[in-house]
Amino acid sequence: MKSVLMVAEKPSLAASLAGILSNGRCTAKRGNNGCSTHEWTGPFRNEGNVHFRMTSVCGHVMSLDFISKYTSWDKVDPVQLFDCPTEKKECNPKQQMRSFLAHEARGCDYLVLWLDCDKEGENICFEVMDAVQHVIHNVYSTFVTYRAHFSAITDKDIKGAMESLGHPNKNEAKSVDARQELDLRIGCAFTRFQTKFFQGRYGDLDSSLISYGPCQTPTLGFCVKRHDDIQLFKPETFWYLQLVAGQPEVTLEWARGRVFKKNIAIMLLNRVKEHKEATVESVSSKESFKSKPQALNTVELMRICSSGLGIGPFQAMQIAERLYTQGYISYPRTETNQYPENFDLHAVLRLLQPSGDFGDEARAISSDFQTPRKGKDAGDHPPITPMKLGHRNDFDRDTWRVYEFICRHFMGTISRDLKYRTTTAKLKVGLETFTCTANVLLDAGFTKVMTWQAFGKDEAMPPFVQGTQVPITDVRLAESQTGPPDYLTEAELITLMEQHGIGTDASIPVHINNICQRNYVKIETGRKLIPTTLGIVLVHGYQKIDPELVLPTMRSEVERMLTLIAKGSADFNDVLRHAIKIFKLKFVYFVQNIASMDMLFESSFSPLAESGKAHSRCGKCRRYMKYIQTKPARLYCSHCEDNYTLPNGNVKVYREFKCPLDDFGLLAFSTGVKGRSFAFCPYCYNHPPFRDMPKFGGCNTCTHPTCPHSLNTLGISSCVECETGVLVLDSTLSPTWKLGCNRCDVIINCFKGATKITVEENKCSECGAQLVNVVYKSDKSKFKDGSEEKSGCVFCSSEFAHLVEKHRAVASRQVRSGGPSRGGGGGAAGPGAGNARGGRHGGRPPKDKMAQLAAYFV
DNA sequence: GCAAGGTC
Numbered sequence: 038m039k040s041v042l043m044v045a046e047k048p049s050l051a052a053s054l055a056g057i058l059s060n061g062r063c064t065a066k067r068g069n070n071g072c073s074t075h076e077w078t079g080p081f082r083n084e085g086n087v088h089f090r091m092t093s094v095c096g097h098v099m100s101l102d103f104i105s106k107y108t109s110w111d112k113v114d115p116v117q118l119f120d121c122p123t124e125k126k127e128c129n130p131k132q133q134m135r136s137f138l139a140h141e142a143r144g145c146d147y148l149v150l151w152l153d154c155d156k157e158g159e160n161i162c163f164e165v166m167d168a169v170q171h172v173i174h175n176v177y178s179t180f181v182t183y184r185a186h187f188s189a190i191t192d193k194d195i196k197g198a199m200e201s202l203g204h205p206n207k208n209e210a211k212s213v214d215a216r217q218e219l220d221l222r223i224g225c226a227f228t229r230f231q232t233k234f235f236q237g238r239y240g241d242l243d244s245s246l247i248s249y250g251p252c253q254t255p256t257l258g259f260c261v262k263r264h265d266d267i268q269l270f271k272p273e274t275f276w277y278l279q280l281v282a283g284q285p286e287v288t289l290e291w292a293r294g295r296v297f298k299k300n301i302a303i304m305l306l307n308r309v310k311e312h313k314e315a316t317v318e319s320v321s322s323k324e325s326f327k328s329k330p331q332a333l334n335t336v337e338l339m340r341i342c343s344s345g346l347g348i349g350p351f352q353a354m355q356i357a358e359r360l361y362t363q364g365y366i367s368y369p370r371t372e373t374n375q376y377p378e379n380f381d382l383h384a385v386l387r388l389l390q391p392s393g394d395f396g397d398e399a400r401a402i403s404s405d406f407q408t409p410r411k412g413k414d415a416g417d418h419p420p421i422t423p424m425k426l427g428h429r430n431d432f433d434r435d436t437w438r439v440y441e442f443i444c445r446h447f448m449g450t451i452s453r454d455l456k457y458r459t460t461t462a463k464l465k466v467g468l469e470t471f472t473c474t475a476n477v478l479l480d481a482g483f484t485k486v487m488t489w490q491a492f493g494k495d496e497a498m499p500p501f502v503q504g505t506q507v508p509i510t511d512v513r514l515a516e517s518q519t520g521p522p523d524y525l526t527e528a529e530l531i532t533l534m535e536q537h538g539i540g541t542d543a544s545i546p547v548h549i550n551n552i553c554q555r556n557y558v559k560i561e562t563g564r565k566l567i568p569t570t571l572g573i574v575l576v577h578g579y580q581k582i583d584p585e586l587v588l589p590t591m592r593s594e595v596e597r598m599l600t601l602i603a604k605g606s607a608d609f610n611d612v613l614r615h616a617i618k619i620f621k622l623k624f625v626y627f628v629q630n631i632a633s634m635d636m637l638f639e640s641s642f643s644p645l646a647e648s649g650k651a652h653s654r655c656g657k658c659r660r661y662m663k664y665i666q667t668k669p670a671r672l673y674c675s676h677c678e679d680n681y682t683l684p685n686g687n688v689k690v691y692r693e694f695k696c697p698l699d700d701f702g703l704l705a706f707s708t709g710v711k712g713r714s715f716a717f718c719p720y721c722y723n724h725p726p727f728r729d730m731p732k733f734g735g736c737n738t739c740t741h742p743t744c745p746h747s748l749n750t751l752g753i754s755s756c757v758e759c760e761t762g763v764l765v766l767d768s769t770l771s772p773t774w775k776l777g778c779n780r781c782d783v784i785i786n787c788f789k790g791a792t793k794i795t796v797e798e799n800k801c802s803e804c805g806a807q808l809v810n811v812v813y814k815s816d817k818s819k820f821k822d823g824s825e826e827k828s829g830c831v832f833c834s835s836e837f838a839h840l841v842e843k844h845r846a847v848a849s850r851q852v853r854s855g856g857p858s859r860g861g862g863g864g865a866a867g868p869g870a871g872n873a874r875g876g877r878h879g880g881r882p883p884k885d886k887m888a889q890l891a892a893y894f895v
Numbered sequence: 896g897c898a899a900g901g902t903c
Contacts, residue, residue: 046902047901047902047903048902048903071903094901095903096901096902096903097900100899100901108897110896115897118897128901128902129903157900160901213900216900217900220899221897221898222898224897225897225898226897227897227898228897228898229896232896232897245896246896246897248896248898249898250898250899251898252898253899358902358903370901370902540899540900541899541900543900543901547899547900548899
């Protein structure tokens with residue numbers, strides 16, 4: 038018996054297709070990459086019975102990238118990315134999709150491709166064929182490989198597709214290859230160039246990546262456009278007449294709406310004032326409808342989640358994905374908003390009826406079932422509908438809200454339209470016309486279940502009778518101003534993206550998420566998108582250099598060229614070469630004129646030279662803080678609007694270290710090689726986290742139990758001179774090392790050139806100081822026996838004696854007792870070992886470190 | 896460290 042391999046785009050679809058094609062009689066076996074294989078026996082074309090094996094991929098198998106030589110941002114000029122070689126790599130090497138497919142293809146004579154019926158699906162067809170070409174004989178032959186064309190996952194459609202198999206479309210697949218290559222080259226070239234150009238110039242750019250992309254940049258463009266409209270808006274004053282008449286009194290609307298010239302308004306007012314009565318010219322009423330919704334597709338789901346539920350599209354899709362994998366809703370990524378012909382709407386309605394939350398509505402609708410509206414059938418997946426009844430307690434709050442919305446929306450689509458009556462009265466005063474309208478609800482229709490769209494209160498109207506006179510109670514001139522538009526809402530942005538073909542249902546939330554994460558826009562209350570300074574400056578910069586770079590039409594122009602490839606009317610290589618040439622020219626021009634964008638950056642951000650080298654991140658918002666060197670020296674976080682006082686002296690960023698308490702980037706303070714130095718957290722320095730830590734203290738006064746920079750971890754012994762200080766290892770200047778007192782100016786330089794020094798748990802049996810472990814590079818060892826590593830006591834170990842010197846910090850205040858006798862006057866003489874041990878020379882022995890710490894806690 | 900497109 039012959040065998041047929043069939044491949045779908047995702048595991049869930051493979052299962053559905055196998056179920057339909059085998060009439061529910063297939064076996065299933067789960068692969069270790071999440072893809073299942075289903076098997077059964079049945080007839081195939083004119084082969085009689087064959088063995089079917091149906092499996093799937095997980096979206097694309099391959100993705101495009103530059104060859105490894107061009108991955109370096111430092112060694113490669115971005116302009117090279119327009120011509121350099123690319124290669125296809127497996128999207129997810131861990132999945133081993135290619136070898137999985139090859140394995141499943143063993144022994145198969147035919148290949149039937151069930152990928153989604155769009156260009157991406159066509160492209161994946163060829164990825165699958167490539168993966169199995171060495172296993173299935175003649176896989177590129179039209180007698181071996183077939184393509185199923187289906188537009189809905191229904192019995193009829195799927196079995197029909199099996200009866201009329203076609204062939205994969207090479208041109209459509211190639212158009213996707215071209216799109217991938219263009220996006221890669223253009224996006225990466227611009228992104229690398231911009232990032233490298235601006236990153237090194239400004240200290241307070243709050244994004245580590247200044248990205249450009251053919252979808253994300255126009256998306257940002259929409260947000261900035263609205264911002265500019267608001268900024269450029271000039272309010273205009275206008276005037277209008279308000280007429281009060283009738284019994285009960287109503288304020289009527291002026292048919293002219295408003296006028297922008299005051300003297301004209303006054304003239305018209307005076308003419309009206311000549312009359313004491315208004316004439317009822319007509320009273321008419323008509324029935325109006327508000328249509329029930331169309332079946333739900335992805336974009337509409339995202340829009341309503343954002344505008345109605347306050348859940349962003351990215352999160353909404355994550356929730357929808359989870360609801361789908363748990364079987365509560367149908368596949369959530371679809372453009373189609375029309376139910377398939379034989380879709381069993383009643384079955385869905387039946388499963389909702391037992392619900393305690395909307396079961397009443399479900400039952401009411403089932404006895405008053407209405408045919409749903411027609412919409413668009415994109416041929417991908419059926420609309421999003423409930424598949425299983427869920428209960429409030431099954432989900433977290435937002436998941437329930439999304440699920441409940443999907444259920445209620447479904448019921449809305451098979452409800453009646455909302456019906457209301459509008460009554461309009463037209464009153465005439467001289468030549469001026471005034472109207473009064475009142476709406477009265479006749480049938481709530483779908484709003485009974487979609488309660489958030491409910492009709493407002495019924496409106497009343499005085500009993501105006503045509504042809505009669507009505508006394509005018511009052512007429513006055515009102516003044517008002519035109520207002521600016523509001524910022525773009527997320528729902529509006531989604532609509533704009535959809536209209537301009539920016540992104541797809543699956544990628545729209547990703548693009549919006551991107552421009553938020555890159556700090557180009559912020560989402561404020563009401564899910565409005567407010568562009569940041571960075572976002573505004575970027576878009577304005579493009580507009581100065583090459584406005585096309587930010588126009589949504591740029592994407593559609595590329596898509597138009599790609600369609601030529603897909604239709605077979607243009608050659609793949611010609612189109613690609615042409616498009617790359619254009620964008621390379623644009624890129625070169627952009628690079629040449631980057632100064633005009635830089636001017637905008639200059640006026641919005643602080644050049645790095647001015648803001649000093651020390652710029653560390655704020656622990657609250659993770660943005661870089663401004664280093665203000667003018668006294669008093671401080672760090673300023675412009676986002677949080679907080680200031681942090683700094684010690685006077687040299688302040689540098691202390692590598693990548695962060696304070697474990699507040700996430701602020703650690704800094705290193707020093708007054709020179711021979712002066713004091715310590716690590717500190719700018720937040721703790723101003724707001725000590727522990728009672729025993731002094732204000733304006735460094736990490737060497739912090740009693741955090743585990744932080745690798747704290748007094749607890751790096752303390753060695755009590756100070757050899759002052760009463761309360763502790764000598765703490767300072768590694769901020771390594772490979773220069775010192776023990777510094779955290780209270781006075783005592784400094785013990787030691788172990789110069791060591792690569793690593795760690796403070797050990799154990800104490801010296803003689804003086805009680807913590808032991809240290811010192812490591813030198815093998816060829817740089819300073820130990821007399823040449824060994825690389827030794828543990829011992831800084832004060833007592835003879836092997837350490839020649840590596841430890843003691844002196845007082847230079848250019849600092851006099852310490853209390855002083856005395857040149859101590860420790861041989863700061864020379865290299867026996868590191869105060871004498872005073873540390875004996876105390877006979879007036880010094881005290883170093884106390885037990887933990888006892889010292891305990892004293893701190895009191 | 897980069898794009899956009901699938902899907903999980």
